[in-house]
Amino acid sequence: RKVLMRIAVGSDHAGYEDPPPYYKPEIVEYLMSLGIDVVDCGTDSAASVDYPDFARKVCASVLCGAAECGILICGTGMGIGMAANRYPGIRAAVCATPDMVFLARDHNDANVLCLGKRVLTLDQCKAFVDLWLKTPFGGGERHQRRIAKLG
Numbered sequence: 001r002k003v004l005m006r007i008a009v010g011s012d013h014a015g016y017e018d019p020p021p022y023y024k025p026e027i028v029e030y031l032m033s034l035g036i037d038v039v040d041c042g043t044d045s046a047a048s049v050d051y052p053d054f055a056r057k058v059c060a061s062v063l064c065g066a067a068e069c070g071i072l073i074c075g076t077g078m079g080i081g082m083a084a085n086r087y088p089g090i091r092a093a094v095c096a097t098p099d100m101v102f103l104a105r106d107h108n109d110a111n112v113l114c115l116g117k118r119v120l121t122l123d124q125c126k127a128f129v130d131l132w133l134k135t136p137f138g139g140g141e142r143h144q145r146r147i148a149k150l151g
Helices: 023-033 051-063 078-084 098-106 122-134 141-148
Strands: 006-011 037-040 069-074 092-094 112-116
Touching: 006 023, 006 051, 023 037, 023 069, 023 122, 051 069, 051 078, 051 112, 069 078, 078 092, 078 112, 092 098, 098 122, 112 122
Parallel strands: 006 037, 006 069, 069 112, 092 112
Antiparallel strands: none
16 A cells, blocks of 8 residues: 655755765655655755755755655765754654664654665665655654654
């Protein structure tokens, strides 16, 4: 059963970093193959750009309701994740293992997944996207209480 939704996707130039395959267009294509609408927030080349600009675009899409959640890509996921977490209401998770992905959703209700082109294979990224999409927020008073404190 396919769950149709809309996801905002953005990256800095690392999403198009050599060698191919280029992560951002591959992840966009993968999401579309799952029946998911994509809000493409850029960038679209390997020309050097500033990751905070693309984090802002994805976060704005999520916060205004144009997308239900977001995926961000940079070299490690760290810089773009730091930029995303500056926006109240965004819970961006930099994930490098399946356990991190699962817990980001189950415990933290992460609404933005941050991936690193230089630290993950494309297959790992796709597997993380699958796990992130199928893992619901576990809820529970303690997790809801903690998330409420994030603002």
